[in-house]
Amino acid sequence: MSNINMSVDLNGLKLKNPVTVASGTFGFGREFADYIDLNKIGAISVKGLTLEERKGNPTPRVAETPMGMLNSVGLQNPGVEYFIKYELPFLKQFDTKIIANINGNTIEEYCKIANILSKTSVNSLELNISCPNVKKGGVSFGREPEMVYEITKKVREYCSKHLIVKLSPNVKDIREIAKAAEEGGADCISLINTLIGMAVDIEKETTILARGIGGLSGPAIKPVAVRMVYEVYNTVSIPIIGMGGIMNYKDAVEFFLVGASAISIGTGNLINPYITMEILNGIENHLKTKNYTSVKDIVGKIKIPSA
Amino acid sequence: MSNINMSVDLNGLKLKNPVTVASGTFGFGREFADYIDLNKIGAISVKGLTLEERKGNPTPRVAETPMGMLNSVGLQNPGVEYFIKYELPFLKQFDTKIIANINGNTIEEYCKIANILSKTSVNSLELNISCPNVKKGGVSFGREPEMVYEITKKVREYCSKHLIVKLSPNVKDIREIAKAAEEGGADCISLINTLIGMAVDIEKETTILARGIGGLSGPAIKPVAVRMVYEVYNTVSIPIIGMGGIMNYKDAVEFFLVGASAISIGTGNLINPYITMEILNGIENHLKTKNYTSVKDIVGKIKIPSA
């Protein structure tokens, strides 16, 4: 397989391969070290971090939907200081890039956490302005271009690391949001976060999730994700990490073709802990079969038949 | 079954039962008359109409996605005059309500068609400001509250019939859109239309749909639809026709519980032409088992466990 060049450069963040894992679906990596060699992953985006510990939302936090799942974790995490002290050293043992997914109730909190993490060995910060599972902050920062521009610009001032902005699909026009992030100073864009959804237990006449709404992920949302990556690719000039329902190498290739420079696997990890390795091999084989020499060859190559 | 009251009043439009069929998935009814008794359907929303005939988009117009489908029909229809002359008389043979789904490139066109149809025997007009499959008009009218208010208000002036406004889920906040429709003079709201999506043929490196993007429907979108109906129910006081991925009576009951007064079946018709009758029976049985006497008893009854 060595003759395919799998490395990608996400505008300063160099990955040995384009297969990364999505925040919230890979914990801090520990659980997966039992199944796969973490050295072989392009990058790991860790569970969303906040300044202080968060307990998260009440249980039940998950509901299965047709080819999708709703989660309502609510950013449960031990806080950024705990992460730096106890989780980051574990992760730094591996030859992979560490992306810290950051969250806050206010812009100031985002800036503070960016500042703190800029002094650590994480390789990139991922500004999560798209979490639907918290009362304050979260997706409310990600739905208006003006707000996205402002928060990106402010955080940029405190972030000396590579900066990714993670976009919410719960918007009117993803292009204007992506443009705002680019103008605000993002080095890279990741998308999509979850769609907001709800599921009902018709016997109990309650929502299945204790909190009512949750974030929809998995194959069900793939068509929306692919469309949004396509739109953003044709709007901004910074690279894109594409995600949303990737379950096999074919799904991954769809994302490269519409313009993602790297892909991220979320829900797929929860179903098959070996999935990253299977997809990595699958992509390489596909490129080989089609006589490409680098994964970069197919990024954005899609054609629209009637265009 | 006769002891359950299934009739609903959608703010002036009285249906014998709350099971209706969604525009674009039931043609003008003819094809289904071979399978079911159209007299037993609450209402039929016909294929989207325009002033002039439309040929629609190039083929392929359909792609299957995980528990969903993308369509790119592009409002192919014979034009409103043809409809009135050749299709409406057929439909009026049946004891069901006829909803004319109307579309235009400009507000003027919407008004014109509303005016024309107001003089016919259709029972309601459904203002479709959410079609993702046309270049002009369509969803672009449905994404900003100001625009929704304006078009609803203008069309209202020309529409002497019951007026439904059909909302797009491709928005930032469905509540403000619904509010705008209500303020503009809508009698009723229907949602959701399709999410915008894309699917890729990785061998050919083209999109599967000739036009690239299409509208995502089916079970995959149900969690988004349920959430939006819930949000809108808690925002406006006009009734809601809920739809998006309803495949069985359980799905239908989810929609009632979150606030829909009637439900509409779209993609389900394409998979099972008997589905409306099966769902109608299923709803009645469910209500019986739970000792309700009317379908209205469960509308909006949902509880959020942690609230």
Added chain:
Amino acid sequence: MKRDLLCKVIEKVKINENIYKLTIEKPNYNKNIKAGQFFNFKCGEGDYPLLRRPISVALVKKDSIDFYINKVGKGTNALCEKKEGDYIDILGPLGNGFDLDIKGKNIVIIGGGIGVAPLLELTKQLSDMHVNIDVMLGFKKEAFIVDEFKKYTGSVSITLENGSEVNKGYVTDLLKERIKSKKYDYIFTCGPKPMLKEVKRIGEEENIKTQLLMEERMACGIGACLVCTCKVKRGKDDWNYVRTCKEGPVFYGDEVIFDE
């Protein structure tokens, strides 16, 4: 009213690595089935995969129907997992079927790949009409159901794209060859799009009426959703999209516009 029914798989035969024959009990309503019609199959268990898959009627027997299924994806793979005794939800018969109200005595039937399947019932029905039928079947590597065709006509020829010298080539080349010495009144065909295009061209060149069985991605199969359109001529300079599942899947060669 029509009823769609769960119909029992009576027999399943592996034809080759990729193709299975399913013999399925006839739905128990009294409905004439025409050659060129199809059934829309629910392939998996429950709702997944979501859409039905159209499969042509290959042979209508007294109480059952033969279908030939080529495994190409989720749906056809799931179908080929069905076992004898299982029930399948098949909706149909759907579509127009071949128009057998034809003039002329010399018929040629040209099939390519899995597209040969619906031509079997056609050959059977035509053979009852006492016309001369030449059947030409083209395959990639391996022929199948040739013997079935031979039950209805003595003239069955085969080409293989990767064949030996005797029969190597495209089936349309065979047609072009034969046409030099024989005057056909009618061509019926089904197969991959490039083949249909070429047959249409030949028909127009030689002034022979053609009927093409067209494949298009479908959803409902009953004419309700308008996703399966085929571009056809309308009047002199105009065109129209019509439903492959309803106005088709069989079209006259001179009405179809192949420009997409």
Added chain:
Amino acid sequence: MKRDLLCKVIEKVKINENIYKLTIEKPNYNKNIKAGQFFNFKCGEGDYPLLRRPISVALVKKDSIDFYINKVGKGTNALCEKKEGDYIDILGPLGNGFDLDIKGKNIVIIGGGIGVAPLLELTKQLSDMHVNIDVMLGFKKEAFIVDEFKKYTGSVSITLENGSEVNKGYVTDLLKERIKSKKYDYIFTCGPKPMLKEVKRIGEEENIKTQLLMEERMACGIGACLVCTCKVKRGKDDWNYVRTCKEGPVFYGDEVIFDE
């Protein structure tokens, strides 16, 4: 490194209308399986249904494991459709399992409904430790696997919610009755939430240590996604959400907070 594996269904036995026993080949890595652990099952074909379903280890044998599956929805129904010889993708063993490093000789094991399944392996393992085990099993209408328990202890009692006068009632009532005359050192339990709550209460009241096997909706089953949380005490006045799939599914009665 662990490997999840496609494991063969060796035997399938219908226990009653709703419950099946699946005996599945052991994954071929060398891993100790503890009572109270579970495997996370891929139930359908391919990707549907999407999430795995957790099923407790009921009995570990030399080369195989018994699981008892109660059909309640899509996933468990699909599992019960599997046939002998089919392969299932099972990930595990997962979770902490029961803590068998216990003090005291008098053990009571209380199970309700399908929750009796994991208690079988527990009973077996405890029986090797030469302690006294009273097993009390509660069912709605119909008891099952009672004979299996009898292989490991002479004391197995049964209650049926809809039973005859002899054994009618809740299993927790039986426990309350017995406790009057017998001093237990330890309670192990698994079953519906209201039952667990009641057992915890009794344990606290009587000052008997309890271990509860808790069920919670899961996704990954390996501790990565934090959706399966259980509310437990932390320190004196604080609490925390911990992962049922990783820190559990077995918790001490005195740590669990039942307020949701």
